[in-house]
Amino acid sequence: MGNISKLSAALIGLILGASLVACDDGRAGAQDAAKQLASAVSALDVGSVAFEGQESGAANEQLKEVFKALDPLKPSVASGELQLESETATVPLSYSWKIGSGEWKYTVSAQLKKSGDKWLTVWTPELLVPGLAAGEVLGTSSDSPPRADILGAGGAKLVTERPVVNVGIDKPLLAAADPAESATRLAELVGVDPAAYVQQVQAAGPEAFVTAITLRQDGRTITDEQIAAIPGARAIADSLPLAPTRTFARALLGTVGEASAEQIEKSGGALLAGDTTGTGGLQQQYDAQLRGTSGTQVYAEKAGLTAEQRRALLNGGRRVLFQVDMKAGTPLKTTLDPKLQQLAEDTLGKVGPASAIVALRPSSGAVLAAASGPGSNGYDTALLGQYAPGSIFKIVDSLAMIRNGMSPDSTVDCPATLSVDGRTFKNAEGYPAASLGSVTLRDAFAHSCNTAFINARDKVSQAQLESAATSLGVAVEAPALGAGAFLGSVPGEASGTEHAASMIGQGKVLMSPLAAAIMAGSVAKGSPVSAQLVLNPDAGDAAAGTETAAQATPSEGTTASSAPAPAKSSGTPVTAAEAAALKDMMRAVVTSGHTGFLASVPGAPVAAKTGTAEFGKDNPPKTHAWIVAVHGDLAVAVFVEEGGLGATVSGPLLKEFLTAAG
CATH class of the missing domain: 3.10.450.100 (NTF2-like; domain 1)
Structure with a gap:
């Protein structure tokens, strides 16, 4: 069965x-x-x-x-x-x-x-x-709209279409002339690599115009006559989105050029061959807003038509299948003051190492100048630099000490040297003997007594230092900034020699020149400054924040971006009374400390603080030179990497800037 x-x-x-x-x-x-x-x-x-x-x-x-x-x-x-x-x-x-x-x-x-x-x-x-x-x-x-301008304070045109000439060899004009000889002569005239340019000209098709260099029309020294004297060479007028000069705020603003193959590939179809796009800085961050939308047509046509046959046919014999209308970009509005920005760049013009000047208006947080010197080699030292702040951090120390019951008239002990866990700390070379021993906090601050502030380490915890820093806008997010920036880093935990080093702005404490200017500005304002650079960050598709694409290789003293993320907001904002005490001590740096040369700056009284921070493993170690100052409704930070002493290196640069700024 x-x-x-x-x-x-x-x-x-x-x-x-x-x-x-x-x-x-x-x-x-x-x-x-x-x-x-x-x-x-x-x-x-x-x-x-x-x-x-x-x-x-x-x-x-x-x-x-x-x-x-x-x-x-x-x-x-x-x-x-x-x-x-x-x-x-x-x-x-x-x-x-x-x-x-x-x-x-x-x-x-x-x-x-x-x-x-x-x-x-x-x-x-x-x-x-x-x-x-x-x-x-x-x-x-594809038909691209003109790129929108980047504007500064008062609507000043920082980056706008400016006339240029594309200088190159127009191969149809060569006639019987030797292409290699003409290319060599033109390359030598305009200062480009002759061998590379000869190769480009020889590789190009018989109808090609091969650009050797693009020159600003304004102020160019190579004349049309010099160019025309070379067989096949010519200058073709054009325009490009350019700043007033080649170096003006270049690291901050970025540049504009024809999209590379890599940029086109990464754009997901937003960029086509021949489109212009931003590289670095605000031009890259706000590229979609500034570029607008190209007008694009896709059409069907008979295969194999020559350019002449297309012209002979009505509308080129094309049948339009798809079309995207062109849309103009939206200008990017910033707070940069072109006069102060240029002044800051001129002030740093002869400084060899990486350097920066940041100036902002404490009352509004508007960033008026953010200049990175020629030694920064294209890196945005002003906003992105990560450096030990040295003694300018004593502003933070002092706030923490004031919150623990001290005042500028309180007495502190300032020995010549101090040992912490076997490490010896001392004061800067040339520290006045008259300000050693038992001195007021104001005097210790004015002369920047390292040992006095390290002596306070048992009464000021690392957590209190971190809180005081955020109270002054340091290591706090700046949602209104609208640009990539490093806003400072102050660890909330440290002990022994690391905590002692934090008291003099070393150890793992880091600031950018922008963060230093925010700190000084918060003293002037009497409440934390929230820096602002871009006024209409939401007008396009860019998301403003505190990140940025790499723009260049940071210089030696810059620390890799492994610092903790900034706090969302200040813990306990600095009060007007606390700020008044801090400003009193900063004024003493000018009236009785080692920046007496700032007393002659016209206008409102200057209050300042210098800083010298050691870095690296050299003996003696290299140092960063810092100075921050407030002058009426202006807060300024000056930084020079490998700069020696803050008072003797950055101080004169600050005086030059403040005096000319009026």
Whole structure:
């Protein structure tokens, strides 16, 4: 009985299986073929697809020729619901292309035919684009709007279209002249590498204009006559978005140029060959806002047309398939004062090491100048630098000490040297003997007594230092800044020699020149300053924040960005009374300390603090030179890497800047 049951079950299974095969209408095979087709077209490679009426290889070549103008873009293609009729099937293919800021969507109908046990795709150009005729290919054209300006305080045009000339060899003008000889002569005239330029000219096509250099029209010393004297050479007038000078706020603003292949690839279709885009600084961060939207057309035209044939045909014989309208960019408004920015750059003009001057208005937080000197080699030292602040950090120490019950008139002990866990700390070279021993906190601050502040380490915890720093706007997010910046870092935990080093702005304490200016500005304002640089950060697609793309290699003293993220807001904001006590001590640095030279600066009384921070492993160690100051409604930080003493190196730069700033 059991064996009979098993046999019956086997027979039933065999009969059912046969029934299923008999009922198979081929739908599964057709659907698989449709999915394979959609996947192959998405990859723009149909070499593995079986066609009716066309060899796979030939079909693949035609597909690549049709879509060549859209390279490197590829479509997303999905197959829809299949309609089956005996040995034929029809399936919709839905295409989606991301072109510039737009999306080109269309649907075509693919036909499949069964041949034996295979489903073949019926080849036709309309499989690729609706209405595409045999012998037609796609073409594209792009029309970019002028790049929007970057504006400064009062609407001043910091970056705007300025006239330039593209100097190069126009190969059709060479006639019988030797291309290599002309290229060499022109390269030597304009100061570019002759060998490299000769290679570019020789590699270019016979109709090409090969640019050697682009010169500002204003102030150029190479004349049209000198250029024209070289066979094939000419200057073509153009315009580019440029700052007033080549170096003006370059690290902060960034630059503009033709998009590289890498930038085009990373843009996801937003950039096309020939588009201009920003590199570094605000130009890169706010590129979408400034660039606007290019007007783009995709059209069908007869394959193989020459430029002359296109001109002879009405509208080039084109049939427009898709269009994105051009949209102008939106100017980026900043608080930069062009006069103060240029003054800061001129002040740093002869400084060899990396350097910076940041000036801001405490009452509003507006950043008026953020200059990085020539020694910074294109790096934004002013906003991104990460350096030990040295004794300017005694402003933070003093706030913590005031909060623990002290005042500028309280007495502190200032020995010549001090040992902490075997490490000896001392005062700067030339520290006045008259200010050693038992002195007021004001006197210790004015002369920058390291040992007095390290002596206070048992009464001021590392957590209190961190709290005092954030109270002054240091290591606190600046949501209104709108630019990449390092806002300072003060560890909340440290002990032994590291805590002692923190008391004199070393150890793991770090600041940028911007953070130092914020600290000084908070003293002047009597409450924490929230710095602001960009006034309309939300006008485009950029997200303002405290991160930035790498712009150059940081110099030796810069610490890698491993510092903790800034706090969301100040813990306990500095009060007007606390700030008044701090300003009193900063004024003493000028009236009785070692920056007496600032007393002659006209206008409101200057209050300041110097700083000298050791770094590296040299013996004696190299030092950063700092000074911060407040002068009316102006707070300034001056920094020089490898600068010696703050008072003797950064101090004179500060005096020059404040005096000229008026």
